Amino acid sequence: MIPTQEPKYAPGTKVRVIQHARVGHRRWRTQVEGVVVNEGIRPVGGIEMGGKAAFCRQNTLMLKKADGELTQVAIDENTEITVLEPASV
Numbered sequence: 010m011i012p013t014q015e016p017k018y019a020p021g022t023k024v025r026v027i028q029h030a031r032v033g034h035r036r037w038r039t040q041v042e043g044v045v046v047n048e049g050i051r052p053v054g055g056i057e058m059g060g061k062a063a064f065c066r067q068n069t070l071m072l073k074k075a076d077g078e079l080t081q082v083a084i085d086e087n088t089e090i091t092v093l094e095p096a097s098v
Contacts, residue, residue: 016048018070021096026070026082027089041080042093043072051083 018024022045030037053065068084084090 014050014068018045018048018090018092019096020045020047022092023094024070024072025091025093026072026084027091028082028085029087041072041074041082043074043080045096046071046073046079049081 023042024045025040025042027038027040030039049069049071050066051069053067069081070084070090071079071081073079082088
């Protein structure tokens with residue numbers, strides 16, 4: 010059975026994604042803004058995980074930045090996503 014989920018952000022929605030990474034005693038902040046292309050789920054780990062890769066999945070968000078660059082962001086429970094403009098119908 011392939012796990013599925015309803016998308017939270019419609020394609021065309023402009024969002025800001027903020028994440029923090031702890032590096033030693035410092036906390037780094039990353040931010041990216043773009044238009045949602047799609048949402049997805051990708052397996053975590055490599056081929057060495059075998060069957061476990063089917064159960065370990067991570068949510069992703071593909072964004073198109075203002076300069077046309079496509080970027081894929083891994084989403085976790087600490088990721089802050091702010092909708093800047095809803096998708097136009």
